[in-house]
Amino acid sequence: MTSDVMHSALKRSPGTSLHRQMFTVLRDQIVRGQYRAGAMIPKEEELCAMFGVSRITVRRALADLEAEGLVEKRQGKGTFVRLELPAMRPMATLGYLESLRQISDETQVEVLNFERLLAAGDIAQLLGIEEASPLLHVTRLRRKAAVPVMITETWVPEAYIGEINQSDLETEPLFELLMKRGIRFGRVAQEFTAIAASPAQARLLQVPPGQPLIGINRLIYDDQQHPVQYLVVVMSPERSRVLMDIAVGAMNTPATGSIVHDAAA
Known part of the structure; x- marks a missing residue:
């Protein structure tokens, strides 16, 4: 499955590494449901092209997503959004x-x-x-x-x-x-x-x-x-x-x- 959203190349800037920029974009897309539970996210070469980054950057971003419990890698198949995602972040309820x-x-x-x-x-x-x-x-x-x-x-x-x-x-x-x-x-x-x-x-x-x-x-x-x-x-x-x-x-x-x-x- 690929996202319908087009990405432009990430820009290296002081204080924000490319892999964390990429991690943030993908994390937000998963949280919003653009990549649904169980869906495969684009392959590494596709992500390289979409974000204009190297394969090393892609792998580091995917590793951070995996550490957050958002995706899992399946040998020989690709990277998939986990079926059981972390609990939804709370909404405003307090004064x-x-x-x-x-x-x-x-x-x-x-x-x-x-x-x-x-x-x-x-x-x-x-x-x-x-x-x-x-x-x-x-x-x-x-x-x-x-x-x-x-x-x-x-x-x-x-x-x-x-x-x-x-x-x-x-x-x-x-x-x-x-x-x-x-x-x-x-x-x-x-x-x-x-x-x-x-x-x-x-x-x-x-x-x-x-x-x-x-x-x-x-x-x-x-x-x-x-x-x-x-x-x-x-x-x-x-x-x-x-x-x-x-x-x-x-x-x-x-x-x-x-x-x-x-x-x-």
Whole structure:
């Protein structure tokens, strides 16, 4: 069986190996059902032509698919999508705070940086505070089953944090500590983007420098519409996804998100 989708040659770029690019494309096609359970995927020479890569690259991509439990090789016949594929990846079912609790429960946190500093530039403007106002700045790394999955960087005005210290953040998530101080969250404004892994991010997430990453910028408000936290999240798209479930009543509100093009007119 061959796919009806045409492929153009993959391009070698800093941070993303050709075999991982190919792996990602084929994995998504299997997950979406373009290659159904039990179906044979194109032979190695066909894949070489489709993606414009060498046979070594094809074999490495197929080996990664096999390691993920998505395909199996049959001697003398080819490579087939497994009849029993891994469980479907979950869809969005949790609210914002519930999802934060789930992340906290399922991951282990390491506090990389804990400092008090003075607000400046965009951070002061986003949080609606005066320049040189005191802030808490925290950088954390979260791992799941010892695999690094997420870097978070947070800024919170000192007025909201009180006596919170580094040991508190090593045992309890920041949102829980803020709620204990009487803060009630009202809404979240967030921006999704793609960034290239800096050397520091690459080292922490164990990916090549320059690899594309998911970037999420969140401005979190309390129930009185005051910004209480600015949060930057960085993740690898090979390990993480962003799930959203939007109610019908919110379809014509900003809750659905909007696409903004920064290209000059």
